[in-house]
Amino acid sequence: MTESLVTTLGPNDLWNVAALGLHPPAERDGENDGQSDGENDARGDGRVTARTWGNTRTRRNFHRQGGGYVQFVRDPVDFVDATLSIFEVEEPVLDSADAWVEVEVERVDSGAADDTEWEAWTLTPVESGVERETVPTINRGIGAVVEATVAASRLGVDAYDQSELRERLSYFEAVGRNCGDDRVRTALDRLRDHLDE
Structure with a gap:
């Protein structure tokens, strides 16, 4: 999965920014023995897919507008704010x-997992x-912000073990503070602020 941010136009004429995990298209022509990550396009037509969970602004705006702008960012503060x-x-x-990438979206499947509609x-x-x-680099601090944000976004969701999430959050916050730069530390401060709201 590739983490991205997506902007979708809301009814207030502002662009809502949210995290959106992108799943690659299904493998074709025998590559990888037809295996994929299990989240690929239900139609198998080679398009990237994504899932929205719950009654989010992104889901509602996808229905209302039929698309948005997928963005690839490295700013951990924007990622935290968009997610939390x-x-x-x-x-x-x-x-x-x-x-x-400006995209048009089409709903191809829906369901529920642990009482959360997707x-x-x-x-x-x-x-x-x-x-x-830019020359891509692997930054453990930014990776830790992403993982801490995923854990934080699941706090309060019954399907997840809350003590395990808090342990993950604590671990990744420590990694981020140790391995990240000032922007990563600012993102982790912002994450804590959002959790305290």
């Missing part, structure tokens, strides 16, 4: 986006842009 708060902007492309979507590219090119 209501984060709205006036323009569809974030200043922190390295690249973006919907699966295919994403079809319409237009894209690269804002900046």
